[in-house]
Amino acid sequence: MNLLDIRNLSIELDTPNGRILAVDRVSLSIKEGEVRGLVGESGSGKSLLAQAIIGVLEDKWHVHADRFHWRGIDLLRLTIDERKALLCRDIAMIFQEPMSCLDPTTLIGEQLSEAIDSSQLTGHYWQRKAQRKEAVVKLLHKVGIKKHLQCINSYPHQLTEAICQRVMIAIALAGRPILLIADEPTAAMESTNQGQIFRLLANLNQLKNMSILLISHDLENLTHWTNTITVMYSGQFVEAGTTGQIFNKPMHPYTRALVDSSTKANLQLPSKSRLMTLPGSIPILQHLPIGCRLGPRCPRAQKTCVEAPKVSSFHGHKVSCHFPLLHEKVKKTQAKQCSTKGAC
Amino acid sequence: MLTFTLRRLTLFIFTMLVLTLLSFSLSFLFPGDTVINHSGQINATASELQLLNDAYQMDENIFSQYKAYLSHVLSGDFGQSMASQSPINHELKALLPATMELSLVALLIAMLTGIPLGFIAAIKHNKTSDNAILSLAMLGYSIPVFWLGLLAILLFSITLGWLPSAGQISLLFEIEFVTGIQFIDILLSDSPYKWQAFSNASAHIILPACVIALAPATIFIRLSRAAMIEVLAASYIRAARAKGLSFNQIIFRHAIRNALIKIIRHVGLQFANLVTIAMVTEVIFSWPGIGRWLIESIYQRDYTAIQSGLLVLSCFIFIVHILTDFIYAALNPLARGNKYGS
Numbered sequence: 001m002n003l004l005d006i007r008n009l010s011i012e013l014d015t016p017n018g019r020i021l022a023v024d025r026v027s028l029s030i031k032e033g034e035v036r037g038l039v040g041e042s043g044s045g046k047s048l049l050a051q052a053i054i055g056v057l058e059d060k061w062h063v064h065a066d067r068f069h070w071r072g073i074d075l076l077r078l079t080i081d082e083r084k085a086l087l088c089r090d091i092a093m094i095f096q097e098p099m100s101c102l103d104p105t106t107l108i109g110e111q112l113s114e115a116i117d118s119s120q121l122t123g124h125y126w127q128r129k130a131q132r133k134e135a136v137v138k139l140l141h142k143v144g145i146k147k148h149l150q151c152i153n154s155y156p157h158q159l160t161e162a163i164c165q166r167v168m169i170a171i172a173l174a175g176r177p178i179l180l181i182a183d184e185p186t187a188a189m190e191s192t193n194q195g196q197i198f199r200l201l202a203n204l205n206q207l208k209n210m211s212i213l214l215i216s217h218d219l220e221n222l223t224h225w226t227n228t229i230t231v232m233y234s235g236q237f238v239e240a241g242t243t244g245q246i247f248n249k250p251m252h253p254y255t256r257a258l259v260d261s262s263t264k265a266n267l268q269l270p271s272k273s274r275l276m277t278l279p280g281s282i283p284i285l286q287h288l289p290i291g292c293r294l295g296p297r298c299p300r301a302q303k304t305c306v307e308a309p310k311v312s313s314f315h316g317h318k319v320s321c322h323f324p325l326l327h328e329k330v331k332k333t334q335a336k337q338c339s340t341k342g343a344c
Numbered sequence: 345m346l347t348f349t350l351r352r353l354t355l356f357i358f359t360m361l362v363l364t365l366l367s368f369s370l371s372f373l374f375p376g377d378t379v380i381n382h383s384g385q386i387n388a389t390a391s392e393l394q395l396l397n398d399a400y401q402m403d404e405n406i407f408s409q410y411k412a413y414l415s416h417v418l419s420g421d422f423g424q425s426m427a428s429q430s431p432i433n434h435e436l437k438a439l440l441p442a443t444m445e446l447s448l449v450a451l452l453i454a455m456l457t458g459i460p461l462g463f464i465a466a467i468k469h470n471k472t473s474d475n476a477i478l479s480l481a482m483l484g485y486s487i488p489v490f491w492l493g494l495l496a497i498l499l500f501s502i503t504l505g506w507l508p509s510a511g512q513i514s515l516l517f518e519i520e521f522v523t524g525i526q527f528i529d530i531l532l533s534d535s536p537y538k539w540q541a542f543s544n545a546s547a548h549i550i551l552p553a554c555v556i557a558l559a560p561a562t563i564f565i566r567l568s569r570a571a572m573i574e575v576l577a578a579s580y581i582r583a584a585r586a587k588g589l590s591f592n593q594i595i596f597r598h599a600i601r602n603a604l605i606k607i608i609r610h611v612g613l614q615f616a617n618l619v620t621i622a623m624v625t626e627v628i629f630s631w632p633g634i635g636r637w638l639i640e641s642i643y644q645r646d647y648t649a650i651q652s653g654l655l656v657l658s659c660f661i662f663i664v665h666i667l668t669d670f671i672y673a674a675l676n677p678l679a680r681g682n683k684y685g686s
Binding site: 054058088089092095100101103104106115117155157168171175 | 577587601
């Protein structure tokens, strides 16, 4: 069953020059126990999408969706308060730059203990304080912090980024979430710490069957940890499929470019040769191209690309492109050519 | 924390040294004989002048003159008032507590009204209440204090008759002078009319304190509004929302403390401004404080009183400033700890 099923979610921004469609009809579905990656360049609206799901966007952003189901419950029919209560109970989020996401003037212990819902505590109110403290220590152990006393009694600025991110994960775990949204959890972190955080997330996924939506700009790194991947570009849906499908047989020119620009997929490349990259950069919000937003940068763009493409599905591999790269056909045509020429 | 305290103390000592240097140099800059400006004895005979010259070491070089002046100041001898020929330290002892009382009450009123209003404005950002509070703040800031004081007397004392217009307490009550701070003295006294005196003194302080508090309160409104808006946009507030905390929990547990940190230092800075306003207000409300005394001394060209009054008043302002620094450190863990490379 789909845990989260979002169809055609759009996010608009109020500006002095009218509304801008920042995220344009993106669909996303997450199955139970799955790790889904959400990939895109910075500015492609992945963080926006995540914040829209959990409902912490500021007032200037307007969110619309055709379908927004959470474990079979139609969230669009609930009131805002009901939806928020439901989502806050079941979904937790960790952010990039964990240091700035912790209140600088409150002790870590307090911040952790206020995340623990009092419904989880059993016993009388005079026992609650001790139970809370015990729960805090347990949470810290769960995320691999051994010196819990030291951690509880320190302020965020006294800890390193990686420990802060562990604390953030502990706070997220306090609500016993079913889905964890990790918004670039290892941005600005050293690679050893990055590995630790990702391993911790993978452990949580396997041991607690917690689904994870892992947001990152680094496709290559993401492939180690995810089951399925959704690719976004400039607020538009690009491609979704299993990690193998996306990484080995990308159908969209943008995904192709992402894969080509990673070193691991291009080991056969001669040394000191340039990696393939797309020319240009992601368009700014005020100057979005019409139709497929990749158009101006796309190597395969044609006249029809001024209209936004529809999503087509190939064995669960969804792609939004007028001219997807179809491997089987390519191979077949190559084979045909070979056979006509007689020698390959 | 110890390092922090020591740093503040050294700052205090050096600032006081500079201030005494300033008041010392004033004696040279004011017209008249330097030693008479120092001591305020305008009717001194030749032999008395000789004694004074010895006491202030006027025959020595300027450093020993300063040293002599400093030792006089440190022993509490500010000389005599030129106008009344009474020792200035006695007058200061009687007058300074009244000013302290008035300005601290005004500061309290300004903080207790200004900061919550600013927070409300920030929470209701870009709504009607925000705009209303902001325009009120603008209006309050642009009213001159002497005019406001007269208007307040006209309305509340004369037309409505609710509050007394002048003085610190009704003359009917006899309160023994202990600390000089009226409220504490009333509480210490064993008069049978203690509580009547207390309510009378409170009625006397309301009007001048509110008049003084208006301008700083409007500044606090703007400061706290800006600080709160900044805090509410911070990512830890968004993270707290994602944690599932209710809006009230976010405001009371996280937002207020962080916003207070941003404004508490400005409170210390604004206190100097507040004391200036208090001096003018003391004249209007005939408050027996040091501000009124200082302004009168300026009218009477009482140079000794002017320089010692300035010294004492700035010392008081600086002490309050340091106290706010301590409150800042108590609220902000970042300011407390050892900082490396700063």
